Amino acid sequence: MKKLDGTGVALVTPFKKDGKIDFNGLEKLVKYVVNNNVDYLVALGTTAETATLSYEEKLDVVKCIQSSNYKKIPVILGIGGNDTKDVIKKINSIKNLSDFYAILSVSPYYNRPSQEGIYQHFKSISNCTKADIILYNVPKRTGSNIIPDTVLRLAHDYKNIIGIKEASGNILQCYRIFEKKPENFNVISGDDFTILPFILGGGKGAISVIAQGFPKKISHMISLAKKDNAKKAFSIFYDIIKIIDLVYEEGNPTGIKTLLNIIGICDPYVRLPLLEGTNSLREKILHALK
Numbered sequence: 001m002k003k004l005d006g007t008g009v010a011l012v013t014p015f016k017k018d019g020k021i022d023f024n025g026l027e028k029l030v031k032y033v034v035n036n037n038v039d040y041l042v043a044l045g046t047t048a049e050t051a052t053l054s055y056e057e058k059l060d061v062v063k064c065i066q067s068s069n070y071k072k073i074p075v076i077l078g079i080g081g082n083d084t085k086d087v088i089k090k091i092n093s094i095k096n097l098s099d100f101y102a103i104l105s106v107s108p109y110y111n112r113p114s115q116e117g118i119y120q121h122f123k124s125i126s127n128c129t130k131a132d133i134i135l136y137n138v139p140k141r142t143g144s145n146i147i148p149d150t151v152l153r154l155a156h157d158y159k160n161i162i163g164i165k166e167a168s169g170n171i172l173q174c175y176r177i178f179e180k181k182p183e184n185f186n187v188i189s190g191d192d193f194t195i196l197p198f199i200l201g202g203g204k205g206a207i208s209v210i211a212q213g214f215p216k217k218i219s220h221m222i223s224l225a226k227k228d229n230a231k232k233a234f235s236i237f238y239d240i241i242k243i244i245d246l247v248y249e250e251g252n253p254t255g256i257k258t259l260l261n262i263i264g265i266c267d268p269y270v271r272l273p274l275l276e277g278t279n280s281l282r283e284k285i286l287h288a289l290k
Contacts, residue, residue, distance in 0.1 A: 004101075004134075004163055004186040005226070006039035007219040008076065008207040010047040012253045013061055014266035021057060023064050025266030029212060030068035032265060036215035041065060042104060042207050044078035046141060047253045052271040066099065075099070076207075080106030080136060084121050088128045102132040102162060104207075109142040115150045126158040135164040138190060148176040155185045165190040165207050171197050178202035192244050196233055199225040209252055210244050213259045242288045250281050259285055 011033075014025030030041065043065045044050045044058055053061065062077065069075060077100045081087045091103055108121055126133060135154065139145040145168055154161050163186025166174050171194055177187050178201060189198040189206035199205065199222060211218040217236060224233035247255035254270055258277035261268040262285055268276050 003184070004040065004188055004205060006205045007037070007211050007215070007222050008040045008042055008188065008205065009033050009038050009211045009215065010042045010045045010190075010207050010209050011065065011212065012257055012260065012266070013048045013050075013053065014257075014260075015269040015271065016267060017269055019269070019271060021061065022266060023060070026061065026064050027068040029260065029265050030065055033212050033215040034069055034072050037219040038073065038211060038215045039205070039219070040074040040076060040101065041069060042076045042078060045104060045136075045207070046078075046106070046138065047209050047256065048078070049253060049271055049274070050078060074101035076102050076104050076134065078104045078106070078136075080104070080108075082108040082111045084108070084124050088125055091125070091129045091131055094131075097129075097131050100131070102134050103129075104134045104136050104165060106136040106138065107142050107144060107146050109144075112143045115147060118144070118146055119150055119153055122154050122161060123158065126154075126161055130160070132160050132162045133158075134162060134186070134188070136167070136190070137164060138167040140167075140169075145173075148173055148180075151177050152180050155182050162186055163188055166198075167191050169194060171201065174198055174203065175201050192248075195222065196225050196230070196237055200228070200230055209256050210240070210247055212265075213243070213247070213256060213263065214240060243285060246281065246285050246288060249284075250275075250277055255281065255285075258282055262286060262289070 014022040016022045043062050079090050137146040151164055165188045167190030169191050187203050189195045189203055192208055192210045195206045221233050221236040254274055254277050257268045258281055260266050
């Protein structure tokens with residue numbers, strides 16, 4: 001069974017002022033995080049504004065990430081949706097599945113399925129692909145929560161469902177999964193605010209948004225937590241907690257793109273219906289960085 005330890009980065013998709021993809025900015029971002037101790041990359045997740053990318057743009061983004069990474073660290077590919085057949089079709093359309101460590105697939109949104117509906121959705125995906133699947137639970141965006149019992153059913157029933165990105169923000173829910181999960185099932189934090197209690201309670205790492213702003217710092221923090229050095233890990237967390245707050249103040253990825261622009265990685269532009277970070281947010285981040 002594959003292991004996903006350490007720091008994963010949920011990459012943004014940089015845009016130019018005219019709304020086109022800034023591939024130079026994306027290349028710069030990938031090289032920045034790869035050269036600063038992160039363990040794997042996540043392409044086309046929520047933070048990448050995948051909902052506003054065309055099919056062709058998604059292909060181009062993935063190619064850019066792969067070429068910039070030079071196969072140095074694993075890449076996880078986000079493919080999810082609320083039409084089960086379409087998700088299966090998209091996964092099976094990938095010619096070189098072996099290029100990706102796993103597929104990150106979000107729980108169906110908008111439809112608001114029952115727990116049995118969520119189970120059957122991922123069962124269908126698991127049975128129709130050779131790819132390894134990581135579940136993605138983010139109730140604030142999907143409108144429904146994958147409860148621990150459903151996660152555990154899927155983890156025990158399907159060998160190619162290898163983990164979950166848990167972004168419910170509910171630590172007790174995570175602990176209930178830790179308690180009864182198969183030994184090699186990967187439970188990954190998807191919430192920057194709760195990374196440390198998550199790891200100290202039994203998690204192996206995080207898929208982080210803030211890590212692309214501070215890759216070395218977050219990777220070190222997670223490494224310390226995995227070594228049970230809570231005091232030093234929390235000292236890093238408290239040093240940047242204000243910036244984490246600010247990065248989410250006007251939504252994701254608006255905030256992280258504002259930070260990335262300030263530190264010289266890429267422009268701050270997003271696509272509608274999202275809006276670029278305000279001058280007020282920029283000033284607050286600048287002040288917090290000082």
